[in-house]
Amino acid sequence: MSSERDEQATGAREAQAANLFDLRRIIGGLFVLYGVVLVIVGLGDSDAEIDKAAGVHINLWAGLGMLAMGLAFLAWGLLRPLGRQLQEEERKREERSGGASS
Amino acid sequence: MLAASDVRLDTNALDFAILGVYFVTVLGVGFVAKRYVKTSLDYFLSGRTLPAWITGLAFVSANLGATEILGMGANGAQYGVATVNYYWIGAVPAMVFLGLVMMPFYYGARVRSVPEYLLMRFDKRSHLFNSWTFALATVLIAGVNLFALALVLKLLLGWAIIVGILVAAVVVLAYITLGGLSSAIYNEVLQFFVILAALVPLTVVGLVDAGGWGGLQDHIRDSKLGEAGLHALQGTNPGDVTNPIGATWIGLVFGLGFILSFGYWTTNFAEVQRALSARDLSAGQRTPLIGAYPKLLIPAVVVIPGMIALWKIPGLGGGDEDLAYNNAIPLLMNEYLPNGMLGIALTGLMASFMAGVAANVSAFNTVVTTDIIEPYIAKDRDDAFYIKVGRYVTVGGIVVAIGTALIASGYQNLMNYLQALFSIFNAPLFATFIIGMFWKRMSPAAGLWGLVAGTIAALVTYVGYKWLDWFTFGSDLDESFWGAGAAFVVDAIVTVAVTLFTKPKPVEELQGLVWGMANEEDASTVAVHDKWWESPRLLGFGAIAAGLVLTIVFW
Numbered sequence: 001m002s003s004e005r006d007e008q009a010t011g012a013r014e015a016q017a018a019n020l021f022d023l024r025r026i027i028g029g030l031f032v033l034y035g036v037v038l039v040i041v042g043l044g045d046s047d048a049e050i051d052k053a054a055g056v057h058i059n060l061w062a063g064l065g066m067l068a069m070g071l072a073f074l075a076w077g078l079l080r081p082l083g084r085q086l087q088e089e090e091r092k093r094e095e096r097s098g099g100a101s102s
Numbered sequence: 103m104l105a106a107s108d109v110r111l112d113t114n115a116l117d118f119a120i121l122g123v124y125f126v127t128v129l130g131v132g133f134v135a136k137r138y139v140k141t142s143l144d145y146f147l148s149g150r151t152l153p154a155w156i157t158g159l160a161f162v163s164a165n166l167g168a169t170e171i172l173g174m175g176a177n178g179a180q181y182g183v184a185t186v187n188y189y190w191i192g193a194v195p196a197m198v199f200l201g202l203v204m205m206p207f208y209y210g211a212r213v214r215s216v217p218e219y220l221l222m223r224f225d226k227r228s229h230l231f232n233s234w235t236f237a238l239a240t241v242l243i244a245g246v247n248l249f250a251l252a253l254v255l256k257l258l259l260g261w262a263i264i265v266g267i268l269v270a271a272v273v274v275l276a277y278i279t280l281g282g283l284s285s286a287i288y289n290e291v292l293q294f295f296v297i298l299a300a301l302v303p304l305t306v307v308g309l310v311d312a313g314g315w316g317g318l319q320d321h322i323r324d325s326k327l328g329e330a331g332l333h334a335l336q337g338t339n340p341g342d343v344t345n346p347i348g349a350t351w352i353g354l355v356f357g358l359g360f361i362l363s364f365g366y367w368t369t370n371f372a373e374v375q376r377a378l379s380a381r382d383l384s385a386g387q388r389t390p391l392i393g394a395y396p397k398l399l400i401p402a403v404v405v406i407p408g409m410i411a412l413w414k415i416p417g418l419g420g421g422d423e424d425l426a427y428n429n430a431i432p433l434l435m436n437e438y439l440p441n442g443m444l445g446i447a448l449t450g451l452m453a454s455f456m457a458g459v460a461a462n463v464s465a466f467n468t469v470v471t472t473d474i475i476e477p478y479i480a481k482d483r484d485d486a487f488y489i490k491v492g493r494y495v496t497v498g499g500i501v502v503a504i505g506t507a508l509i510a511s512g513y514q515n516l517m518n519y520l521q522a523l524f525s526i527f528n529a530p531l532f533a534t535f536i537i538g539m540f541w542k543r544m545s546p547a548a549g550l551w552g553l554v555a556g557t558i559a560a561l562v563t564y565v566g567y568k569w570l571d572w573f574t575f576g577s578d579l580d581e582s583f584w585g586a587g588a589a590f591v592v593d594a595i596v597t598v599a600v601t602l603f604t605k606p607k608p609v610e611e612l613q614g615l616v617w618g619m620a621n622e623e624d625a626s627t628v629a630v631h632d633k634w635w636e637s638p639r640l641l642g643f644g645a646i647a648a649g650l651v652l653t654i655v656f657w
Contacts, residue, residue: 030296034120034123054311058307058438
């Protein structure tokens with residue numbers, strides 16, 4: 001499993017795995033789910049529930065806010081995939097250490 | 103009027119579904135993290151690969167335990183705006199100091215834990231002493247968080263105390279055992295956003311109800327706090343103290359802002375560990391600095407709800423136990439939030455409790471495994487052995503924490519118990535670190551005896567006040583300030599005295615460990631940042647300046 005050759009060969013797979021485990025996608029997914037649920041609940045809120053929150057349609061507004069935040073995290077995670085970012089940084093680090101020793 | 107039964111949250115199935123989704127996500131992160139844990143460095147320091155925004159948010163989240171949220175909400179109701187001193191004076195400067203001054207030593211020396219720095223700077227004796235006291239401190243603090251969680255579950259949901267303790271312990275145990283520090287840190291970042299998602303809407307609704315900030319100010323002027331509840335530092339002149347906290351600015355700046363706060367933020371490994379897991383020195387330095395910015399703004403969603411609760415909940419802080427200041431934020435949630443948001447709020451509270459437990463348990467398993475078992479008990483085993491030991495230690499730590507939760511149940515005010523623990527464990531350590539980092543003559547023997555003497559000084563102050571009636575102090579909180587001060591001063595005196603009579607460590611062995619001898623040629627430890635706004639100095643002084651401006655605005 002963890003022989004050196006394996007590790008080199010799985011560079012691309014690790015990048016994929018890193019993407020799967022990207023925290024931005026987890027946060028994004030959770031908040032999109034919460035946002036959608038709250039918006040649906042908020043649309044059906046009774047007057048009594050709105051009055052409870054000082055007249056603020058809080059389920060709806062908070063739901064929209066969470067939806068927006070969740071989508072922003074998903075967009076960030078998809079536009080700058082972690083796997084590629086890691087590879088770029090690795091390259092940069094190699095250049096740096098190469099420059100320092102020469 | 104508020105009947106006692108109103109304290110119980112009106113939760114329905116939807117709220118519990120929201121909470122359930124959160125638990126599933128947290129456990130899922132643990133399972134996925136498990137697949138990436140290959141070496142013990144992965145398990146204990148996340149392989150030193152995390153970007154600064156993640157470690158920075160985890161840094162502030164590890165401190166956003168529920169004792170912090172409930173405690174500072176309570177202080178908001180009890181003292182009003184003056185509570186901000188705990189943030190802008192009592193936290194941000196110390197966080198900046200950790201990032202700019204201390205991180206180069208911690209990160210540059212490649213230590214895996216705070217006690218390990220003592221091993222390299224001094225010798226095995228102070229290392230072993232501090233490893234044990236630190237392990238003890240973390241399980242005691244984890245126990246406080248577990249007990250506080252059980253209290254809230256009992257109040258809000260009617261669960262028995264022991265059921266609450268066990269449920270929380272099992273969830274935290276599951277995700278830390280699986281994924282080690284990575285899953286603790288990833289979950290802390292997740293928790294940070296869930297906690298905000300709970301507190302921001304609560305604050306917005308409360309402010310709308312109060313008629314904006316101006317309206318809230320009027321309500322506070324009419325309350326028992328009066329005008330004094332609207333100022334951070336007014337009325338803190340010695341001899342003429344009218345500030346609700348009842349302290350002078352000298353006490354606030356030196357007691358809270360210097361000894362207690364620097365001791366906590368710079369030597370508490372549950373915090374420092376987050377910065378050590380960053381991917382390079384620059385990211386490590388930026389960890390507490392990035393954490394400082396949310397810390398500047400958190401009072402807006404913690405202190406303000408506390409103040410709203412003072413106006414909105416009649417009888418808050420009176421004789422009724424259910425209406426204690428500690429319950430200000432949960433009471434306000436029940437007052438305003440309809441089902442749906444109430445589920446988010448409950449999830450945010452649970453998340454913050456688990457953050458406090460998880461931060462301490464993950465620090466505990468690192469110190470016990472890498473500082474006690476690996477160097478002294480089972481040397482030179484393969485990496486897999488230490489990961490396995492780390493998992494068993496986590497289980498043991500949680501079991502002990504369940505026991506210490508029962509100790510915590512004997513204390514009326516948990517925040518004061520926590521402060522007493524910090525004064526005993528962190529204040530002497532801070533004195534030893536600060537002298538050891540700046541004075542290369544300080545000898546290994548002084549490292550040990552300074553720590554021992556400082557710890558004993560704080561212990562004697564505490565025991566003498568609490569049980570033996572040797573000393574009297576204004577309040578429990580006052581005791582922890584004087585205890586911390588005594589620990590700091592005694593540690594410093596003993597350190598200097600012992601150093602003068604013992605042999606210092608050879609200078610060659612102090613490379614990278616003492617001020618002025620940082621190992622700057624080593625390319626792997628040089629701080630590099632790509633963008634101008636990533637400069638640690640800019641971030642650090644920016645945070646201090648922002649805190650200063652805010653303090654003047656709310657003077």
